[in-house]
Amino acid sequence: MDATSFPAAPGPMSRRVRELDWARTPLGPIAAWPASLRVAVEMMLASHFPSCLFWGPERITLYNDAFKPILGAKPEALGRPFDDVWREAWYSIGPIADRAFTGEATFIEDFPLEIDRNGRLERCYFTFCYSPVRDERGEVVGVLDTVIETTAQRVAEQQLRQLTQTLERQVADRTRDRNRLWNLSPDVMLITRLDMTITAANPALGPVLGWSEKELVGTSSLDLVHSDDLSLAWGASHSLMQGETLRDFDCRMRHKDGSYRWISWSSSPGEGHISAIGRDITQERERAETLRQTEELLRQSQKMEAVGQLTGGLAHDFNNLLAGISGSLELLKLRVSQGRTGELDRYISTARTAAERAATLTHRLLAFSRRQALDPKPTNVNRLVAGMQELISRTMGPMIEVEVLSGPELWTVLVDPNQLESALLNICINARDAMPGGGRLSIGTCNHRLVEPRAGELGLAVGEYLSLCVTDTGTGMPEEVIARVFDPFFTTKPAGQGTGLGLSMVYGFARQSGGAVQIASQPGEGTSLYIHLPRHHGEERIEHHTGSEFAPRAERQATVLVVDDESPLRMLIGEVLRDLGYQVLEAVDGASGLALLDSEQRIDLLLADVGLPGGMSGKEMARLARRLRPELRVLFITGYAQNSLFDNEQLESGMEVLAKPFAIESLASRVKGLLQKSVQPRQRSERQGPSARTG
The missing domain is CATH 3.30.565.10 (Histidine kinase-like ATPase, C-terminal domain)
Known part of the structure; x- marks a missing residue:
C-alpha cells in the first residue's frame, strides 16, 4: 500500500498521522508498518467513538478525532509512549494496561482519575474498555482503548444528591429568610391579584406611604397612582397581566397625608398573582433635579461667557472696520463738495480695504460655525x-x-x-x-x-x-x-x-x-x-482661469431676474448687470419673482437670495421655477453655507451658489458661465415664457 494513501480514513487526525515523521519513533517508517497495525489504525480513525491505540513494547500512542477533547490542552500525544502521556495517572491505569498486554480485556465504568490536561490536576470519571490487539501469530502487540468521559454525569449526580439531602433545610432557611426580609425590608412589598387588587403588604408600607396593610388589602394599587402617571401605570399592569416582568418602573404614589412619593417598582407575575417591590426614590429624584438645574445654570453661565467673548471681539473688530468705511465715505463726500477730486482714489481704496477685511472676518466666523459658503x-x-x-x-x-x-x-x-x-x-x-x-x-x-x-x-x-x-x-x-x-x-x-x-x-x-x-x-x-x-473617489478637477482683471461682458442678449429683499443690494446687482449688457428684471420676494417666471416674459437666468421674506425661500422659488422652466439656470447668493441651506444635497445641474460679499468680477463670471451652459443645441423659440414651451 502506498504510504501517501494510508491511513485512508477521513478527518484531521488521519492527515496528521500521514504527515508525522514516524521514522523518528520506535514504530519506524509508516510504509514498513505491519498489516495488524495498519488495520487497527484504520478501524480506530474511522470510528466516531473516542478511541486510542497504544502499540508495541514502548506503547506508542495513536488516537482519533473523537479522542482529542479527552486530552484537553495536553502536549501533543501522537507518537509518544502511552505511559508518558498519562504519567500523572499511570499509577491507576498502568496495571490495567499491563494486564491488557497479557491478553486480558477490561471494561470499567465511572473510573475516577486525577489528570492534568488544563494546567492543573482535576478529578475526572471515565467508562472505558481496554481490548488487546493481536498480530498474525496471535501475539498481543497493542491495546485499543475505547473510552467515554462521564465526569459531567457523575458531578451532576453528586450535586443532585447534595441538593436532595439539603432541600428541606434550604426550604426552611429560605422561608425564614423570606419572612425576615418581608418584615425588615425598608422597601414596600406588595402581593396583588392579576387585576392589581392588593392581597398582602409588608410593614414598610407604613413608613413609606403611611398606610397599614389592613387599610389597603382589597383595594387596587392603581388607586394610589398620581393621575399624570396613571396611563403609564395601566400600560405596565397590562404587560404584567401578559406575563412580562417589570423592572425600574417609576411612578408617583399617594401618601396617606395626601402628598406623593416617587416609587421605583420591580414586579413579576406568577401563579395567578403579582409580586412587587417598591423603593422610595423621592430624595434621589429631588437631588437629580437639583443637580440638573445646577448644571443648566452652569451651562448657561458658560454660554454667556462665550457669547460675551464672541460679541466683544466682534464689536471691537467691526467697529474699527466700520469706522474706516464710514470715515472714508464722509471724506469722499467732503472732498467732492470741495471739488478736490485728486484724493478720491485714496479714500475709495481705504473703504474697499476695510470692507474686504470685514468680509474676511465674516468668512472666518462662518467657518468656525460651519456656515460659510463652500465650493467643494x-x-x-x-x-x-x-x-x-x-x-x-x-x-x-x-x-x-x-x-x-x-x-x-x-x-x-x-x-x-x-x-x-x-x-x-x-x-x-x-x-x-x-x-x-x-x-x-x-x-x-x-x-x-x-x-x-x-x-x-x-x-x-x-x-x-x-x-x-x-x-x-x-x-x-x-x-x-x-x-x-x-x-x-x-x-x-x-x-x-x-x-x-x-x-x-x-x-x-x-x-x-x-x-x-x-x-x-x-x-x-x-x-x-x-x-x-x-x-x-473621483478625479481632480483642474480649472483654467483667463487672468482677466475686468468683469466679462454679456456675449449675447439675455435677461436676468434678480430677486432680493435688500433694496441696496438689488439695485447694485441690477446696475452691474445692465452695465455688462444684460436685460434685468427685479423682484423683492419669492411670490413676485415667481409671478414673473410664470409670465410670458423671457428669462434666461434667475439670480436669487436664498433667504427671502414672505414664507417662500429662494430655494423653494427655484424649485417651483424649474417646474415652469425646466432649463432655467439659477444662481443663489447667500452668506451661509451651501451644505446647511440645501440639507447636504448636491445642487441640481445648472444651479450654483455665490457667497456674499462678492466682487463684481466674480458675479459677472458666474452669470456668464451659467448662461453659456444654458445654450441648447436644438432650435428654440426666442420667447422663453411658459406659453412658448407648451405650444
Missing part, C-alpha cells in the same frame, strides 16, 4: 501645497526653513481649494509666530485609515482619510491652551496682534468638509497640527 471640488492636495510653497516660504521669512514632504499616490479629497489654502496659510502663520527665533516648518501629506477608538475620539467615522500635517519647532503649547485653541477670539498674542479667529476658522472648515483637526504639542517641543479630510 475634487482636489489634489499635493498639487495645492506645491502651488503655495513659494508663498509660504516668503511668509515664513529667511529664518525659518520650509520643507514639504508629499505622500505618494495621494488620494483626492472633496474640498473648497480656496478655503483649504486659507486654512493652510493660517496654520503656517501661527507656526511662524511660535518660532520668533527661527526654526523649521514641515508640511506633510499622507493617506491614512482611521480605526476605532481613534476615529471616535476625533468624531469621525471609521474609513479612509487624507491627512495634511504642519509641524513646527516652536515654543509649543500647554494642555490648557490646547483645550481653548479653537475657541473664537482666543489668542495668546499681545493685544492688537491677532483676532483669535485663525485656528477656529481652520476647525470650522475641517468640520464643514466632513473632517477633523487634531493638535499634538508640548511646551518647548513644537506643535503638530493635522487636518484629516475624507477620501473622495
